[in-house]
Amino acid sequence: MLGSAAGGGVPQWNCNCRVCRLAWRGDQRVRPRTQASLALSVDGSDWALLNASIDLRQQILATPALQPKGEGRHSPIAAIVLTNAEIDSAAGLLALRERQPLAVFATEATLAAIAANRMFDAIDRSVAPRRAVRLGETFEPLPGLRLELFAVPGKVPLWLEEGEIKTGEIGEGAVGVAVEGGGARLVYAPGCAHVTEELKARAGDADVLFFDGTLFADDEMITNGLGDKTGRRMGHMPVTGPGGTLEAFARHTSLRRILIHINNSNPILIEGSAEEAKVKAAGWEVAFDGMEIGL
Numbered sequence: 001m002l003g004s005a006a007g008g009g010v011p012q013w014n015c016n017c018r019v020c021r022l023a024w025r026g027d028q029r030v031r032p033r034t035q036a037s038l039a040l041s042v043d044g045s046d047w048a049l050l051n052a053s054i055d056l057r058q059q060i061l062a063t064p065a066l067q068p069k070g071e072g073r074h075s076p077i078a079a080i081v082l083t084n085a086e087i088d089s090a091a092g093l094l095a096l097r098e099r100q101p102l103a104v105f106a107t108e109a110t111l112a113a114i115a116a117n118r119m120f121d122a123i124d125r126s127v128a129p130r131r132a133v134r135l136g137e138t139f140e141p142l143p144g145l146r147l148e149l150f151a152v153p154g155k156v157p158l159w160l161e162e163g164e165i166k167t168g169e170i171g172e173g174a175v176g177v178a179v180e181g182g183g184a185r186l187v188y189a190p191g192c193a194h195v196t197e198e199l200k201a202r203a204g205d206a207d208v209l210f211f212d213g214t215l216f217a218d219d220e221m222i223t224n225g226l227g228d229k230t231g232r233r234m235g236h237m238p239v240t241g242p243g244g245t246l247e248a249f250a251r252h253t254s255l256r257r258i259l260i261h262i263n264n265s266n267p268i269l270i271e272g273s274a275e276e277a278k279v280k281a282a283g284w285e286v287a288f289d290g291m292e293i294g295l
């Protein structure tokens with residue numbers, strides 16, 4: 001787990017909410033967190049990243065397995081898989097522009113959004129090719145690591161929003177990742193507006209689910225005076241409340257369930273809080289940077 005927070009990280013540079021205030025003070029109950037990304041490996045030497053957050057350089061500094069080995073130019077990072085074109089998911093590509101061979105996998109819609117922004121041309125396509133993946137198509141970013149992208153309800157990236165915004169759209173714009181390797185399966189869905197039957201079925205087949213833990217309550221940004229949007233308007237279903245994450249996966253009791261992409265306003269980030277106790281009692285873990293999961 002390279003990063004476990006939503007956009008802005010914890011603490012967020014311009015925020016003094018209940019959680020960020022504790023983090024700024026160095027209170028041990030709130031661990032600082034970088035923006036969400038998961039690194040996958042089958043053999044421990046080559047790695048594929050699920051999303052490239054704008055904290056990627058800091059995450060590499062904190063992760064010896066991702067640092068250069070041998071002499072001269074090298075990186076254990078062989079592939080990047082993008083679940084959407086949001087800044088906190090994709091802008092980390094800009095930190096990888098030093099002509100390092102790697103492959104970038106995403107849906108055609110996500111690649112088109114990136115292609116429309118010329119700054120990303122700094123990542124030379126002749127050494128870092130972009131590979132469009134169809135929904136439901138199996139691909140191997142690393143030998144022995146099989147991935148499938150599947151649609152989850154979501155919306156266009158914030159920086160592409162205009163006009164009326166549909167937040168539960170199913171298409172190529174927001175996807176989850178189903179991963180299979182070494183006989184183990186995991187599902188990664190850092191942004192999801194509501195749980196579909198397909199997602200429930202895929203989670204039922206998995207050993208581990210990493211799921212959207214952005215907000216504890218749908219109106220959390222509003223009640224904390226941090227913004228005027230509900231979680232659902234941002235394309236993220238809340239952890240609690242009717243139709244929330246705890247309710248949606250209440251029957252997946254044999255599945256290891258981990259909340260990721262956690263916004264700095266979310267009180268589950270305060271260790272020992274009633275909100276953290278509530279998600280733990282429901283069988284969920286709260287992700288933290290540096291968390292390692294062996295399957």
Ligand SMILES: [Zn+2]
Nearest residue numbers: 015017020264
């Ligand atoms: Zn905050």
